[in-house]
Amino acid sequence: MTDKAPFALGWEEWASLPALGLPALKIKVDTGAKTSALHAFDIEPFGKADAPKVRFNIHPVPGREDITISCSADVVDRREVTSSNGETELRYVIASEIAMGERVWPIEITLTNRTNMAYRMLLGRQAIRDDMIVQPSESFCQPRLDDAVYFTTAIRDTVAPRALRIAVLSREPDNFSTLRLVEEGEKRGHVVEVIDTTRCYMVINAMAPEIYYDGERLPRYDAVIPRIGASVTSYGTAVIRQFETIGTFCVNGSEGITKSRDKLQAHQVLARHRIGMPTTAFAASPKDTDNLIALAGSAPLIVKLLESTQGRGVVLAETKKAAQSVISAFRGLKANFLVQHFVKEAAGVDIRCVVIDGKVVAAIKRSSSGGDFRSNLHLGGSASKVRISKEERETAVRSAKAFGLRMAGVDLLRAEDGPKVLEVNSSPGFEGAETTTDKNIAGAILDMIEKRMRPAPARKGRSKT
Numbered sequence: 327m328t329d330k331a332p333f334a335l336g337w338e339e340w341a342s343l344p345a346l347g348l349p350a351l352k353i354k355v356d357t358g359a360k361t362s363a364l365h366a367f368d369i370e371p372f373g374k375a376d377a378p379k380v381r382f383n384i385h386p387v388p389g390r391e392d393i394t395i396s397c398s399a400d401v402v403d404r405r406e407v408t409s410s411n412g413e414t415e416l417r418y419v420i421a422s423e424i425a426m427g428e429r430v431w432p433i434e435i436t437l438t439n440r441t442n443m444a445y446r447m448l449l450g451r452q453a454i455r456d457d458m459i460v461q462p463s464e465s466f467c468q469p470r471l472d473d474a475v476y477f478t479t480a481i482r483d484t485v486a487p488r489a490l491r492i493a494v495l496s497r498e499p500d501n502f503s504t505l506r507l508v509e510e511g512e513k514r515g516h517v518v519e520v521i522d523t524t525r526c527y528m529v530i531n532a533m534a535p536e537i538y539y540d541g542e543r544l545p546r547y548d549a550v551i552p553r554i555g556a557s558v559t560s561y562g563t564a565v566i567r568q569f570e571t572i573g574t575f576c577v578n579g580s581e582g583i584t585k586s587r588d589k590l591q592a593h594q595v596l597a598r599h600r601i602g603m604p605t606t607a608f609a610a611s612p613k614d615t616d617n618l619i620a621l622a623g624s625a626p627l628i629v630k631l632l633e634s635t636q637g638r639g640v641v642l643a644e645t646k647k648a649a650q651s652v653i654s655a656f657r658g659l660k661a662n663f664l665v666q667h668f669v670k671e672a673a674g675v676d677i678r679c680v681v682i683d684g685k686v687v688a689a690i691k692r693s694s695s696g697g698d699f700r701s702n703l704h705l706g707g708s709a710s711k712v713r714i715s716k717e718e719r720e721t722a723v724r725s726a727k728a729f730g731l732r733m734a735g736v737d738l739l740r741a742e743d744g745p746k747v748l749e750v751n752s753s754p755g756f757e758g759a760e761t762t763t764d765k766n767i768a769g770a771i772l773d774m775i776e777k778r779m780r781p782a783p784a785r786k787g788r789s790k791t
Contacts, residue, residue: 332457333429336464338445340471342425346397347488347781348386349470349481354445356461361407361419362433362450365440370546371401372491373517374571379489380418382437386446387473393784395476396548398489405472407436416439424453427468431455440689448666482780490779491545495523495565496553502757503768507551510768514776523558528568535571549575549775551733552583553753559587575778577771578752582730586752589632589664592729596747599728601721603747604628604739605667619649623667627651632662669739669746676748677712677738679729680759680767683774688757688765689714707760721745733771 335355342349343364355381366382373379378401385391399420408414417436426435434452440446461467475481492511495506499520511518521539526573529536537544550569563580570576593606607621608660619627629652631639643649649665656663674694679686691712715723718738725747726734735754739746756767 332459333455333750334464334467335449335454335458335460336467337460337462337520339426339449339467339468340466341449341468342471343422344425346399347395348397350473350474351386351447352388352445352473353447353449355454355460357451357454359448359450360452362435362453363407363417363438363440363448364435365443365446366387366397366437367439367441368546369437371418372545374487378695380420380437381489381491384446385441387476387517388444388446390476390784395547395679395781396488396779402434405436407438408650409438420580422780424449426446429468429647450752454748476781477660477786479783481783487514487776488779489713490548490775492516492775493544493550494520494553495562496520496548497522497524497555497558498553501553501755503755504553506756506760507771510772511645514772515770523554523562523565524563526568528565530568535568537568537572538567545575546572548779549577551577551771554583556587559583571764577733577777578731579773583752586729586731586734587748589630589749590662590679592750593664593726596725596750599724601725601728601747602744604669604741607665608663615653618653618665619646622665626668626670628664628666628668629656630664631656632664669741675740677714677718677740677745678709678712678754678759679718679736679738680754680756680765681722681726681734682767682770683732683777684727685770686714687770688721688763689718689722690762690765692758692775709758711763713747717777718745720722721747725750732774 337355337356341351341353343351346781365384369380371380373659379398380401381396381398383394383396385393386395387393399422401418403419404416405419406414407417415438417438419434419436421432421434423430472501494504498504502720504520508518508520525539527538529538533651551564552562552566566576566580566583569582580729585595590608593603596603597609605623607618625643626644627649629643629649630642643652652664659721663761676692678690678692680688690709694710721738722736725736729750729752731750731752733754735751737748737751739748759765760767
């Protein structure tokens with residue numbers, strides 16, 4: 327019986343770091359160096375003090391700075407490392423598994439910028455096990471890998487999920503939906519921070535636009551989940567535009583939120599995309615009151631403030647005279663409003679569809695309470711499970727897409743001639759839908775963000791820089 331042959335390493339090898347999402351790296355094996363080092367830039371610590379993390383970017387293919395992989399890892403240590411040229415640097419130390427051939431083993435890695443180095447990683451002697459032998463005159467004793475993986479769609483599946491830094495823009499940190507996003511994100515190893523929208527302020531310039539919060543510049547977030555209240559729509563969307571300007575992925579963009587909050591514009595968007603809705607009329611002149619009522623249909627009618635939310639500012643006028651009185655009162659307050667056909671057959675019931683990333687992930691039936699025509703849960707309405715039709719599902723998805731919203735609550739009425747969209751909410755609450763259907767809406771949002779954070783394949787035709 328012969329002893330097992332030692333695991334041979336040449337002075338250069340191919341390796342992968344699966345936990346960091348790096349499927350192919352050409353590395354240099356250097357027994358003269360004590361610690362292993364990985365090329366990294368934009369190195370940034372984040373997370374809680376008792377569980378620190380670090381994130382960084384890497385150009386895995388030398389000469390191709392257009393290929394960038396973003397990585398995250400737990401911080402093991404920070405220590406001073408002296409390089410071969412005698413310079414001492416304080417580096418973050420992380421732990422990861424390295425794979426060569428059929429061999430996988432854990433190592434510690436320091437992070438440093440190796441942009442000018444021929445190899446993106448240096449394997450130091452601490453990472454070399456006792457049963458390994460280094461043959462300085464040999465190259466590639468272990469199977470070669472191919473960095474062509476960075477140019478194919480396979481890179482999306484190869485890259486492991488990483489810890490993300492996510493901001494939730496919300497003025498209500500104890501709100502059910504906000505708490506669920508934090509809970510679900512932390513369960514997946516992400517760092518989720520709740521940011522009060524109104525405490526943000528912005529530096530606007532062409533070269534370095536920034537966002538500050540309580541006197542300090544906000545860090546770079548992987549994603550932002552806006553939960554902007556109706557009372558701060560204008561300032562909230564300005565903050566989101568600033569995040570968009572600096573290149574942060576926003577679950578819902580400023581333009582979609584703005585359109586959905588302006589009820590007149592929202593109905594015009596629905597009409598432009600030929601999406602069914604109750605007949606709606608709008609006018610500025612008091613002389614047009616009777617024509618306005620006639621255009622919306624016969625009484626009963628709904629008179630709705632453009633700034634209404636959660637069912638407030640919405641009035642049912644059961645007769646033409648009542649509609650005239652309500653319109654006159656709203657005009658006396660110099661308020662903008664819509665007059666809308668009342669769908670009698672809905673009988674105080676609507677359908678709330680929660681659409682995430684182009685799919686209906688939950689649907690509930692909301693019923694009014696005490697004879698009220700409004701079915702909002704905030705006004706005492708009740709919720710129950712509901713099975714929606716294919717047409718209703720398609721209408722909800724088309725509505726969210728029309729506004730460019732990746733997260734939306736689409737409210738539908740079941741009319742005799744098909745589903746009618748009442749409203750598209752860009753900041754839907756999760757409590758009613760999650761507790762009624764047992765669906766994980768917060769998880770669906772995190773799924774979408776994780777999917778978007780996966781790298782796209784690089785173009786082969788790009789010249790080396």
